[in-house]
Amino acid sequence: MQLSAAPYEERLTAPRSWWLISFLAGLSLALIVLPFGTLPMLVGLVGGTAAAAVVASSYGSIRIRVVGDLLIAGEAKIPVRALGEAHVMDQEEARAWRTHKADTRAFLLLRAYIPTALRVEVTDPEDPTPYLYLSTREPERLAEAIKTAKAAV
Numbered sequence: 001m002q003l004s005a006a007p008y009e010e011r012l013t014a015p016r017s018w019w020l021i022s023f024l025a026g027l028s029l030a031l032i033v034l035p036f037g038t039l040p041m042l043v044g045l046v047g048g049t050a051a052a053a054v055v056a057s058s059y060g061s062i063r064i065r066v067v068g069d070l071l072i073a074g075e076a077k078i079p080v081r082a083l084g085e086a087h088v089m090d091q092e093e094a095r096a097w098r099t100h101k102a103d104t105r106a107f108l109l110l111r112a113y114i115p116t117a118l119r120v121e122v123t124d125p126e127d128p129t130p131y132l133y134l135s136t137r138e139p140e141r142l143a144e145a146i147k148t149a150k151a152a153v
Contacts, residue, residue, distance in 0.1 A: 007066060008145030010136060014060030015113045022052035062109065064134055066145040069153045071120075073109045073134055080150045083132075084121030086143035091115040094135075103130050111135040118142050 026049025033044040065072040069080050089097060094117035098110060107122075107129050114135040120143075122129045136142050 008142055009063065009065045010138060010142070012060060012062045012064070012109075012111050012114060012135060012137075014056045018056040018060070019053065022056050023049050025049065025052035062111070064109070064136060064142065066142070066149050069149060071132075071146060071149075073107075073132065076107060076109075076132075078122075078132070080146060081153050082122060082124035082127065083146060083150065084123040086121075086146050087119040088139040088143055089117045089119060097133055102133070105129055106131050106133055108133045109135055120146065 026045045026047070029048030030041045030045035033040040062074045063072070064074075066080070071078045071080055071083065094115060097117065097119055098108065102108070105128055110133070114137055116136060116139050118132075118134045118136050118139040120132045120134070122131055134142065
């Protein structure tokens, strides 16, 4: 496996507002256990904030990478030779493709807090997946990395 000339890696991290929500969840738990005393309140604040932060972090730890001849999107590993044309989508087009234009057979890596996306055709005749929908903050760079990796194969 050769490394592509333009490697690409992106982590789809949770937005900053989710960290505030994590703190507010901890604060809510602290207020719930406040009648039991100060120590349970502090444990509730720290424990609730930590638990909510773990959930936000795990949801926001998805990565999209182009490494060698593979596109790795979350847990999916797709050889670039099985991919066709990549379509960069703006906010409105991305919304349409994740709602009324969506195909139930498609592979969707959705993050609602990321407005732009890339739709990549799947050309493998053995694969029933018609396309990949990848939420990404840099769809042009991802499309270029896929194109470069396909050319190197």
